Amino acid sequence: MRRSPETTLDNSYFTLVAADFHNRMEDVGDAPYTVVGGLGLHAVTHAEEIDWDDHVVRIGNIYLPRRRESNGTVRDLDTLVHTTGTVAAYRDEMKDALGGLLVPSVFGLRPYGTPLMNTLKGLSHFTGDRYLKEGNGGEKELYWRLAGSETKIPLESLDPWRVEQDGQTVCNIPGPVAQLGAYMNRSITGMRKKDERKLTGLENVVMPNGKISDIPKEYREQFFAFLEQAEKVKRARKLGLTALKARLLKRLEEEEWAVKLAQGEHDGLFRLFTGKQ
Helix, strand or coil, X not given: CCCCXXXXXXXXXXXXXXXXXXXXXXXXXXXXXXXXXXXXXXXXXXXXXXXCCCCEEEECCCXXXXXXXXXXXXXXXEEEECCXXXXXXXXXXXXXXXXXXXXXXXXXXXXXXXXXXXXXXXXXXXXXXXXEEECCCCCEEEEEEECCEEEEECHHHHCEEEEEECXXXXXEEECHHHHHHHHHCCECCCCCHHHHHHHHHHHHHHCCCCCHHHCCHHHHXXXXXXXXXXXXXXXXXXXXXXXXHHHHHHHHHCCHHHHHHHHCCCHHXXXXXXXXX
């Protein structure tokens, strides 16, 4: 019999297994989902085994990440649904499955709009995001955009990877290289101090010897695309509106009140800048 989430320890992975989270999300619709952010990163950096062929991250009986952050707030379960359409049904299913033990934070892929609309929307964004361009013939292209700079990235970077614990599927997450690329291009400010250890942990998994040749060949295209995007933003950050926005965000990140507000229960106020729903 499946245990109720209330009977689990204060552990995010145990909570998801007890809630039958993966199966419930798979049953919502045709669009795949991936849990992004710290929960997926922690699985990769603390994995007992990474199966690059079958897209599986196997973890042991690890206690972290806890359901509550260090500041006492309940952890967000940041979840990307691979669609440009509505994600309301996925959000509702998450709320019902988790019962408040984790806070659902759900968002989809951004539609690739006209050049004018892309520019106007980009004015308010301080973080990078994925944009899906869909042709009339069904063809699709994926782009990462931040601060007016964009780079086409392989669609394979969206491929879901399973987190498995004791033979059970915990949830889907992005692959190790896709996670590394996302953290490389997360903020208009470049590498944030709070992300330095996260990025180092991912680099140690993806490139254990510090060489690009460590990356399995079929994943190097992803890495080079994300690296190209990071270099574009780095150049743009030196002048103009991008430089101004970067300085503003960096200043806010140094203010304790702003960090607490963004990480707490009122982070919905930042949807305009982050794209969370």
